[in-house]
Amino acid sequence: MTRTMVLMDQSNQLNVLDVGFLSISMDDALSLVSGVVKADGKECVSFINADCLNISSGDHEYRSILNSQRIVLPDGAGMNIACRMIGKRLKANLNGTDLLPELCEISKKNDFTLFLLGAAPGVAGRMKKNLEASYPGLNVVGEQHGYFDHDSESADVIAKINSVKPNILLVAFGAPRQEKWIHRHQHEIDSNLLIGVGGLFDFYSGDKKRAPMWMRNGGIEWLYRLYLEPGRLWRRYIIGNPLFVYRILKWKKKQSQA
Ligand code: UDP
Numbered sequence: 001m002t003r004t005m006v007l008m009d010q011s012n013q014l015n016v017l018d019v020g021f022l023s024i025s026m027d028d029a030l031s032l033v034s035g036v037v038k039a040d041g042k043e044c045v046s047f048i049n050a051d052c053l054n055i056s057s058g059d060h061e062y063r064s065i066l067n068s069q070r071i072v073l074p075d076g077a078g079m080n081i082a083c084r085m086i087g088k089r090l091k092a093n094l095n096g097t098d099l100l101p102e103l104c105e106i107s108k109k110n111d112f113t114l115f116l117l118g119a120a121p122g123v124a125g126r127m128k129k130n131l132e133a134s135y136p137g138l139n140v141v142g143e144q145h146g147y148f149d150h151d152s153e154s155a156d157v158i159a160k161i162n163s164v165k166p167n168i169l170l171v172a173f174g175a176p177r178q179e180k181w182i183h184r185h186q187h188e189i190d191s192n193l194l195i196g197v198g199g200l201f202d203f204y205s206g207d208k209k210r211a212p213m214w215m216r217n218g219g220i221e222w223l224y225r226l227y228l229e230p231g232r233l234w235r236r237y238i239i240g241n242p243l244f245v246y247r248i249l250k251w252k253k254k255q256s257q258a
Contacts, residue, residue: 001028003035007070014074014090016082017053017251019063021072023083023091029073029099034106037167037192044182045071045195047096050078050244051236052175057247062176065183073099077219078244085248086255096197097210104135107168113139115161115191118146118172119201126205141166146173150181162190169194172201 006012006028014023024032036043046066048056056063066072074080075095083090107114114131116124124143132138141164144157150173161169169191171178178196186194202208210216211224226237 001031003032003039006032014083014088016079016086017057017247019048019053019056019066019072021048021066021074021079023074023088024094025091026094026099026102029092029094030102030106032071033103033193033195034110034112037112038110040192042186042192043071043194044069044179044186045073045193046175046179047073047075047094047196047198048079048175049074049076049095050082051240053078053082054240054244054247055176059176062179065176065179068183076222078222078241080219082244082248085245086252096195096200097203100197100200100204101134103168104131104138108135108138111139112167113141113164114168114170115141115164115166116143116170116172116201117157117161118144118170118178118197119199119205120147121145123201123205123207124172126207127201130204130206146171150177154181154185158185158188162188165190167192170197170200171195172197172199174198 006024012022012024014021033045046069048066056066073094074090076093080090080093106112116127118124122145124145128140128143131140142160144160148157169189171182171194173181175196175198178198182194182196203210208228211221215221215224222237226233
């Protein structure tokens with residue numbers, strides 16, 4: 001399917017907790033994003049999971065940013081469960097970690113350039129090395145850590161990005177910080193795709209291990225992340241997961257009464 005067809009097809013549009021997103025296959029997602037670059041267009045891309053929707057329930061700025069974007073993709077088992085609870089079917093789990101290898105292949109083939117922005121100092125550099133080793137010929141034209149002062153130093157960071165005009169800018173500040181930063185600066189940034197990717201760099205740099213395949217396939221990757229970082233993530237998953245299910249049930253009831 002072409003970029004326009006994917007975006008115009010109403011059957012691809014779903015909504016959970018008042019946030020719209022696309023239910024499309026991995027192939028359609030890839031042709032959509034590569035179509036944006038080929039047409040020299042500009043789109044912001046976000047991934048949403050249960051935690052993002054929990055945050056957006058209380059953060060109206062984040063929610064309206066997501067709803068202003070044409071490309072919001074469902075990431076994680078929680079989105080699958082939410083869709084089933086409202087009687088819809090999710091075509092694919094489109095998390096950034098699985099999408100990136102495909103995006104690298106396409107970028108290599110089409111000469112798209114990438115810029116890595118985010119994570120702790122050193123992480124993006126290690127990721128660049130790993131990507132260039134895995135995809136010889138891939139053109140990662142720049143990197144920058146995410147711990148600059150987002151109020152006073154963004155102009156310098158944007159000047160650095162614009163000096164190389166990457167086709168694809170990956171922004172890894174975590175949600176919703178990255179979505180707000182991208183939204184605020186999208187018109188100043190010379191790039192076709194501005195993609196918020198959360199903790200992705202920490203995995204691709206080799207700093208953090210991803211869950212084994214059986215856990216990923218079973219929809220319990222979150223359990224592995226919780227096991228690795230219980231102090232930071234218990235609230236997100238132990239409280240967040242049941243809260244998400246409760247919110248869906250409440251939202252579904254409200255929808256049926258409307
Ligand atoms: N981060 C950053 N700048 C900040 C705060 C966070 O670059 O000011 C990075 C952090 O180092 C990590 C990512 O943002 O690489 C967020 O990771 P997290 O696991 O919270 O993201 P998730 O995928 O869960 O949204």
